[in-house]
Amino acid sequence: MKRFGKFILLLYIVALIPNIATAKPRVEVIYGKLSPVQLSILKRVFETHALKEFGQFPDIDLNFTYHSTNSKFIDILRNPKTIGVIFLGHPAIDIIEQDETQKIVGGFLQASDARYITKSIFSAAHENMQFISVLTCHGSAVLPHYYKFVRDNIDVYRPKGHQETAENALTEFTSFYMTPKTIDEIISYLPTHLKKFKKNHHQKQCHKPSHLKINYRDLLSSKFDYDILINNTLIGNLSVTRSKRGRKLNKSDRDIVFCAENFSWPLNLTIRPDDRFRYNGPEGDQQQVLDDILIDKLELITDGKKNVLLQTDLYGPIHIGDEQNKPDVQTGLSFKRNWADFENAILYDQLKLEITNEN
Numbered sequence: 001m002k003r004f005g006k007f008i009l010l011l012y013i014v015a016l017i018p019n020i021a022t023a024k025p026r027v028e029v030i031y032g033k034l035s036p037v038q039l040s041i042l043k044r045v046f047e048t049h050a051l052k053e054f055g056q057f058p059d060i061d062l063n064f065t066y067h068s069t070n071s072k073f074i075d076i077l078r079n080p081k082t083i084g085v086i087f088l089g090h091p092a093i094d095i096i097e098q099d100e101t102q103k104i105v106g107g108f109l110q111a112s113d114a115r116y117i118t119k120s121i122f123s124a125a126h127e128n129m130q131f132i133s134v135l136t137c138h139g140s141a142v143l144p145h146y147y148k149f150v151r152d153n154i155d156v157y158r159p160k161g162h163q164e165t166a167e168n169a170l171t172e173f174t175s176f177y178m179t180p181k182t183i184d185e186i187i188s189y190l191p192t193h194l195k196k197f198k199k200n201h202h203q204k205q206c207h208k209p210s211h212l213k214i215n216y217r218d219l220l221s222s223k224f225d226y227d228i229l230i231n232n233t234l235i236g237n238l239s240v241t242r243s244k245r246g247r248k249l250n251k252s253d254r255d256i257v258f259c260a261e262n263f264s265w266p267l268n269l270t271i272r273p274d275d276r277f278r279y280n281g282p283e284g285d286q287q288q289v290l291d292d293i294l295i296d297k298l299e300l301i302t303d304g305k306k307n308v309l310l311q312t313d314l315y316g317p318i319h320i321g322d323e324q325n326k327p328d329v330q331t332g333l334s335f336k337r338n339w340a341d342f343e344n345a346i347l348y349d350q351l352k353l354e355i356t357n358e359n
Contacts, residue, residue: 025083025197027054028076030065032089032117032136033110039066042088042179049180050086053187059194068111070118070225070237077124078235078258080205083197084131084186088179091142092116092223104141109134115239116223118274123149124234128200130193133157133182155193157186206259211301212269214238217251218342220333221291226320228256229270231263237274238293250335251296260302265357269309271295271320272350289330292321294341300355309353319345 029050031039047064054062060083065072068089076082093107108116122132132154134143139159150156159182212228216238219226226238236256241249260267273290295318298309310318321327324347328334 023081024059024061025194025201026061026063026079026081027084027086028063028065028082029086029088030068030073030076031112032068032087033112033114034089046088046179046183050183053183054190056187057190057194060190066112069113070111070115070121070239073111073117073121074124074234074236077122077129078126080126080128080201082126082129083193084129084133085125086133086135086182086186088135091136091138093138093141104138106145107138107142109136109142109146114223115225116274118225118227118234118237119145120149120227120229120234120274122146122154123229123232125151125154127151127153128197129154130197131155131157131186131189133159133186135159135179135182155189157182206262208259208261208303209257210260211299212236212256212258213297213299213301214254214256214271214295215251215297216254217294217296218328218335218338219252219291219293220248220328220335221331224291225274226293227270227272227274228254229272230258230260231268232270233263238271250338260300265355267300267355269298269353269355270350273320289328290322291331291333292319292323292327292342294319294338294345295351298353307355309355317341317345318351319347320349320351321347322349323347 029047031042034042050062054060065076076085087109089110089112091107091109093104095102095104097103108119109121111117125132129151132150133156134146136142147156159179212235214228216226219238219240222240227234228236228238235258236254238252238254241252295310296312298311300307300309319327319342323330325343326334326339327342
């Protein structure tokens with residue numbers, strides 16, 4: 001009888017342990033910047049249709065993220081349970097005057113908090129991601145800068161609208177009622193996506209998470225973040241941190257959890273401003289001033305071993321940006337008490353470090 005009781009207790013404990021291997025795949029719908037009216041229309045038209053169509057597949061969960069940020073977007077893309085992502089929102093566009101007319105030459109997708117979504121966002125997608133779809137306006141000008149970071153094995157579903165190009169898929173009022181067509185196209189290929197996803201789901205599971213710890217300061221931009229990449233794969237971001245009273249903090253820290261065992265060594269770490277590719281003119285002609293920052297400390301923890309990659313008291317801070325003297329004065333973000341540290345630090349447009357097993 002005692003053995004039977006222990007067996008029941010063991011079954012109960014096992015039932016409480018999450019089984020990642022058998023968790024349902026997720027289709028994630030992420031809402032970016034939208035007006036309340038636009039969001040209410042999409043909830044009524046787009047969501048109703050999505051819930052109905054994806055409801056035919058009991059093996060898949062459909063999740064909606066209404067309050068999006070760069071960090072949330074990255075986490076969703078890195079989650080091995082995410083089979084596909086659908087993003088809906090308006091971009092911030094770059095316009096130039098050309099031949100007495102205005103021309104859109106690029107821009108940024110925007111999260112719901114109005115911060116610009118980094119153009120390398122889709123490099124964060126795990127290797128078994130099946131599809132991505134972005135429903136936005138001015139797609140031909142904005143999206144090529146995002147899609148070039150999408151891996152070849154990920155299918156991209158483009159919007160189907162009343163125009164052949166669906167150029168203004170979220171601009172005109174009637175276009176919101178065309179968004180369910182994208183759902184129909186995804187649904188037609190979903191059995192194939194699901195089959196591939198389940199076949200490869202057990203590959204590259206993370207057994208020993210690693211930590212990249214970063215201490216930084218003077219990041220004050222309300223729009224732009226800094227990208228953190230390993231081997232050209234986005235693993236996280238640095239953003240403005242605010243106190244409870246709303247004041248911007250001068251010093252911040254970030255602990256990014258990632259799976260080093262899924263990357264090829266040596267690890268190539270890059271920290272760069274995500275507005276590095278922004279321009280108001282020919283590609284590569286950057287005219288905007290960057291938000292300069294200081295990196296004070298970098299630590300990498302793998303297999304329980306701590307590797308100090310950078311420490312201020314040994315090497316001094318690392319300055320990333322585009323201005324050596326009195327940085328950020330032109331942007332209106334200058335923090336004067338850090339000027340002396342900026343002037344004594346070596347300026348980099350981006351920080352690149354090669355990390356070996358011997359580091």
